[in-house]
Amino acid sequence: MLFSIAYGMTGSVGDAEDLVQDAYLGLTRAQQSGTAIGNVKAYLTTSVTRLGINHLGSARVRRETYVGDWLPEPVVVAADRTGPVEHAELSDSLSMAFLVLLETLAPAERAVFVLREVFGYGYPEVARIVGKSEANCRQIFARARKRIAPGAQSADLAPPPPARRTESEELARKFFAAAEGGDMDALLGMLAPEVVFQGDGGGKARAIARSETEPRRIAQMLVGGFRRVRILGASLRPAWVNGRPGGVTYDAEGRVASVVELDVADGMIRAIHAVSNPDKLGHLGPVSDIGRLPQR
Incomplete structure (x- = not known):
């Protein structure tokens, strides 16, 4: 508490x-x-x-x-709700x-x-x-x-009920599969017209410079990002992030590279939050250097 x-x-x-x-x-x-x-x-x-x-x-x-958009440190629970669940009750709040x-x-x-x-x-x-x-x-x-x-919005505070949780999880699965497969039409069909994409690299890791609100541009960035993930030998594993569906990207050595949270409402994705700032990922395990920016 x-x-x-x-x-x-x-x-x-x-x-x-x-x-x-x-x-x-x-x-x-x-x-x-x-x-x-x-x-x-x-x-x-x-x-x-x-x-x-x-x-x-x-x-x-x-x-x-602070350099770029600020996002909170993610609280992550494995998609199957097994394994370490420290602070899991908070992730639903x-x-x-x-x-x-x-x-x-x-x-x-x-x-x-x-x-x-x-x-x-x-x-x-x-x-x-x-x-x-x-x-x-x-x-x-x-x-x-x-x-x-x-x-x-009420969806920002209250965790989704069990039925909605299952629907959100399925939508997230389809969304990440479409991004990985480069299916622009499928991605655009799942993004709400008012969707917002925010990234937090803290000036230390790759992230978008400012919030993006144009659905097609967001879809293009996602496809490009997943293509780069594949090239680097990294992979995304489903997870629950602050009580919402999302995923954690790990590099080829199993180190944490980034965390993504999806805000789902009315069967559409209305916000995407991606944290790649290495200072905000250390509590999740060893942190990858694949996205780090060169030090000035």
Whole structure:
């Protein structure tokens, strides 16, 4: 639960794990000093949230100089739901699209919104956790909802139900097969008219320079990308990424090269998010260098 809150606030697996560790260290110090803690869960929730607010202040400065589009670190679960499933419950809670929207919020707004909207805390609890009045938290939440509402859709937050999950998985399978086979017509038939393609290389790996919204251009990039994957001896394995269908690309030596997430709604793909920044893939295993850009 603590990791879920921290990840919802930071969009980073590594930072979320650090915040949780810091919260537990704070708890240990408090107990060793003789501080009486009546509710450990409430103490840790408050601690990790406030640590997250402080962290976001410095993270915002770093992201002002970020190269290209910013996407969160992916939380990946194998398509068959077997093997390591650390943080799997979180992967069903926040899509990449929703985490990108949360980036528009100020630290306190994000904390209030995540606690209230994602984890269902009541206003009295939210006020206690963030250290503000209940009335103020209501105002903050209303302001945050208004700010992100134009770009938000329910599919960004709620995980797909089991029936939709199966349909989405099948659509993803056909989509990747069409991309690998160079079937432009099939790809265009699966892309929503308002589709968006975002890539995050962080200036360290190959990625599109800016978001692409033209379906034919997106289809061409996908076909070209899969052709390059084959040439390099890499392969894509199906996976669930932040609760959505997607895949992980591995090089010939089994190292992680990139992660792709597909946002599916009404039987169409409305967003594609591809993370190739090596700094955001290390928690998934050894990272490949096939997509790295030369250092300046």
